[in-house]
Amino acid sequence: MLRQILFLFLLLPLFANGQTVSVKGRVMADTIPLPYATVTVQGTRLGTTTNDSGYYELKDIAAGSYKINFSSVTYEHLRLPVTIKVNETTTLNANLKPYNSRLSEVVITGVSRATELRKSPVPIAVMSKSALQQNIGTNIIESIVKGVPGVNAVTTGPNISKPFIRGLGYNRVLTLFDGIRQEGQQWGDEHGIEIDAYGVGRVEVIKGPASLTYGSDALAGVINMIPYTQQEENGFKGDFITEYQNNNGMIGSSIGLGYKTNAWKYNFRGTVKAAHDYRNSVDGYVYNSGFREINLSGIARTDKKWGYTQIAATLYHNKQEIPDGSRDSLTRRFTKQVAEGDADDIKNRPLVTDDEFKTYAIAPLTQSIKHYRLYSQSQFKLGSGTINTLLGLQQNIRREFTHPTAPNQAALDIVLNTLNYEARYNLPALGGIESTIGANGFYQTNRNKQATDFPIPDYNLFDIGAYVFAKKTLGKVDVSGGIRYDNRHIQWNDFYVGTDAQTGFGKRVNAGTPGADLQFPRFNHNYTGVSGSVGLTYNITGRLLLKGNIARGYRAPNITEIGSNGLDPGAHIVYLGNRNFKPEFNLQQDVGFIAYLKDMDILLELFNNNIDNYIYQAKLTDENGNPVVVVPGNSTYQYQQSKARLYGAEVTLNLHPESAKWLCLNNSLAYVQGINKNAQLVAQSNGAAKYLPFIPPLHMRSELRLKPQGTYGIFSKVYAGIEADIYSEQTKFYALDDTETYTPGYTLINISAGATIKPRAAKNYLELFLQASNLFDKAYQSNLNRLKYFEYYQSSPTGRLGIYNTGRNVSVKVVWHF
Known part of the structure; x- marks a missing residue:
């Protein structure tokens, strides 16, 4: 025993x-x-x-x-x-508490599976919810431009911004919402991004070709806006945002609600924004620059042992006024159009009254944009691997009303329907290699409705691509790369237009109608492309890294570039496309150095980008050099194609002394040069066509920020800062036929402050954000401001032509978390 x-x-x-x-x-x-x-x-x-x-x-x-x-x-x-x-x-x-560093994050954009930023050889920047809130703007793209060097925006008023990355924009920058490509007629100058700025919780930006994962339209890079979901614990939680901007009287309110059980998580957000005309010291109030915006969104998600699935829906509706820049020739006061055709005497239009500038009521000449999105994402565990699927439906309805004698008659009325799909398999790691195979694409239809102008035809488009991606760590070296093949088919039938005998406006007609004009002849074409990338990151130490990447990108021509033949009334531009254009291909080399040091962060990125078949728009002139006028009062642009080269650098230097944690000095510099390599055109134009259009000038930003440590009664996370936002003059622009003109340099001074307000033992708390942009009310025109060219006269008594950017703007934003 x-x-x-x-x-x-x-x-x-x-x-x-x-x-x-x-x-x-x-x-x-x-x-x-x-x-x-x-x-x-x-x-x-x-x-x-x-x-x-x-x-x-x-x-x-x-x-x-x-x-x-x-x-x-x-x-x-x-x-x-x-x-x-x-x-x-x-x-x-x-x-976990964050290090005082803004240069490293875990990212999910542009790669097959989540990865650390330090391991990715592709240049990627990340903006958190806090950074977005502190960079106050009238739209989400404006906030991103303030936070990411190398990103700029073409603007048509304060609420319309189109992102540019390293000098490339329009369909070359792929905008995503929660991983789904945004499809909303993004070819137009005045076509903004249909996304609720208050509903974005995180932004990830790829600089450079990302065609490997996304296919066509990611030639310049990707901006992925990830929705904010505040509910992380069981029960109910929410936030209420209210904001006021004094320049255009913008009032914004947004409420977010979340509820979580053991099995499901639900989030809802509703947003309303409204603004009257903005102002500056040169133009005063700019007529027809107000807007009214409504957003609704909802997400439901469940996480299980087998993976997760979520379904989400968004609704966006923006009524955006359309400025045209018409003025009295002597006083330079804005006038408004009240007649059409021969009855419209541009020099004798009535003056806009003071009350009309400051009203929140939307003017008759406006555009209405509705965007609906319904999508589902899922992940299924399969042994040590995972399968991810995505399916989304989008509808974009764009209507532009520019007929003062018939305000309810749409000049532009187009409906774009898109079905997005994706499936990828993240294979189990084999020999230390993490690999992914996948396919994605979309099916799209575009239809013109009861309009009077038709810049693009009805069309059907089917896009599909397949790719393989792999990455492996070899000691101190992280290597990744892959290859992709894309196919895009686009076709449309004959499209005839005529004249309505009763109204005198244009309308769509059948082929046999007397006086019918074939505006868009039948078209049927396939575009294919191979893209890929390979790169490595060398971890010199845990805080010193060298990166190198070479990538080939692909982009099929967009609908205006190959099919346009008519007036876009909102942009005041007649677009003329070319059915014979070839796809764009680029080869870009990136080299980067990153240092995460005790007292500073250093980031240096160099890039060289050569593009074959580069497509750009240029003003059309006759043999005598005079502008071709197809529609009176509107410019005519014809797309061109040539070789091009873009090169440049971005530098970030953030100082945050360990001995003075309350102090940081953030500095950035972005430079890009765009060269038109059509030697014959450059020679014929005596150098006027040497540079590419829409290239931003040298941009520097420097911010001194004070962040007192600790808590002061009910106040915590207190900060205050002053910033110099410096743009040099742009002397290197596409000057042929005055497509672009010289832009003087300027410096804007901005100040900001904020704090978290939370009484002791309280569960609810407030976040307060204050900002004064363009503190000294500097009069300036960005070279990417399309309103710069909204001008009816060759000269003015003030010596200033076109419309200027926003003047001083004081913003107050309060976020209540409950």
């Missing part, structure tokens, strides 16, 4: 060690979940990473006391003790 008892006691520790359980929990950064954070058990080989929502689980741990390590790039390391008991699952949550 004694031997049996002794034997039992010898087996008891082994039996106890055999009773393994699990530890699970969630890793957060304040209120934001941290995906792909590393979780390890100190002194063992046990470890894992968090999923997309920050959750983790460590399995097969013997009962006992341990220390669990939590780490993520740009966040301080955290070690927590835990005692694990037999037959009991232990929950251990962690909240």
Whole structure:
């Protein structure tokens, strides 16, 4: 018996060690979940990473006391003790504090699976929810421009901004919402981005060709706007945002609501924005620049052992006034169109009254843009791999009303329907290689409705592409790359237009109608392209990195470039396309150096981009050099194609002394040069066509920010800053036929301040953001401001032509979290 008892006691520790359980929990950064954070058990080989929502689980741990390590790039390391008991699952949550560095994040854009920014050879920038809130703008693109060097925007008034990356824009920049490509007639100058700025929680920007993952239209890069979901714990949570901007009286209000159960998470947001005309010191109030915007969105998601699935819907409706720049020739006061045709005497239009400038009522000459989006995303675990699927439906309805004698008659009325789809398989790691195979694309139809102007035809488009992507770590070197093949088919039938005998306006007619004109002859064509990239990151140390990447991008011509033949009334431009255009292909080289130092962050990125078959728009003139006028009062642009080269650099230097954590000095510089390589045209134009259009000048930004540490009564996270936003003159522009003109340099001074307000023991709290942009009311014109060219006269008594950008603007934003 004694031997049996002794034997039992010898087996008891082994039996106890055999009773393994699990530890699970969630890793957060304040209120934001941290995906792909590393979780390890100190002194063992046990470890894992968090999923997309920050959750983790460590399995097969013997009962006992341990220390669990939590780490993520740009966040301080955290070690927590835990005692694990037999037959009991232990929950251990962690909240990591960020390092004072803005150069490294875990990103999900532009690669097959989530990766650390430091491991990606492709230049990527990330903006958090906090950064977006502090960079106050009238639209989301304006906020991104303020936060990411190398990103600019073509603007047509304060609420219409189109992103440009390193001098390339329009369909060369692929805009995503939650990973789904945004399709909303983005070919037009005055066609903005149909996304609720208050509903964006994070922005990821790829600089350079991203065709490998997304296919055509990512030649310049990708901007992915990820929705904000505030509900991370069981129960109810929400926020209310209210904002006022004094320059155009913009009032914005947004409410976000979230509810979470053990199985499901729900989020809803509703937003309303309204503004009257904006002002500057040269033009005073700019007539017909007001807007009214409504947004609704909802997301439902469930996370299970097999993966997750979510379904989401958004609704966007913007009524945007259309400025035309007509004025009295002597006083330069704005006038308004009240007649058409021969009855419209541009020099004797009535003056706009003061009350009309400041009213929130939308003027009759306006555009109405509705965008609906319904999509579903899922991930299914398959052994050690995962399968991701995406399916989305979008409808964009654009109506432009420019007939003062018939305000209810749409001049432009087009409906764009898009079906997005994607499937990819993230294979289990094999020999340290993480690889992905996938396919994505979209099917699209465009239809003109009851309009009077037809800049583009009805068309059907089918796009599909397949790709392979892989990455591997070899010691200090991270290598990644892949290849893709794309096919796009586009076709349309004969499209005839005629004249309505009763109204005198244009209308669509059948082929046999007397006087019918064939505006868009039948077209049927396939565009194909091979794209790919390969790059590496060399980790000199944990905080010093060298990156290099070479990528080939592909872009099929967009609808206006190959099919346009008519007036876009909102842009006051007649577009003329070319059915014989070839796809664009580019080869871009990127070299980068990143240093995460104790007292500073340094980022240097150099790029060289050669493009074959580059497509651009230029003013059309006759043989005598006079502008061709197809529609009176509107410019005529014809698309051209040639070789091109763009090269430049971005530099970021952020100083944050460890001995003075309350102080930081953030500096950035962005430079891009665009060369037209059509030697014959350059020679014939005596150098006027040497440079590409829409190239931003040298841009520097420097901000001194004070961030007192600690809490001051009910105030915390206090900051105040002053910023110099400097643009040099642009002397290198596409000057042929006055397509573009010289732009003087300017410096804008901006100040900002903010704080979190939370009484002790209170669960609810406020965030306050204050900003004064263009503090000294500087009169300036951005070279990418399309209103710069809205001018009816060759000269003015003031010596200033065109419409100027926004003057001083004081903004107040309050966010209440409840």
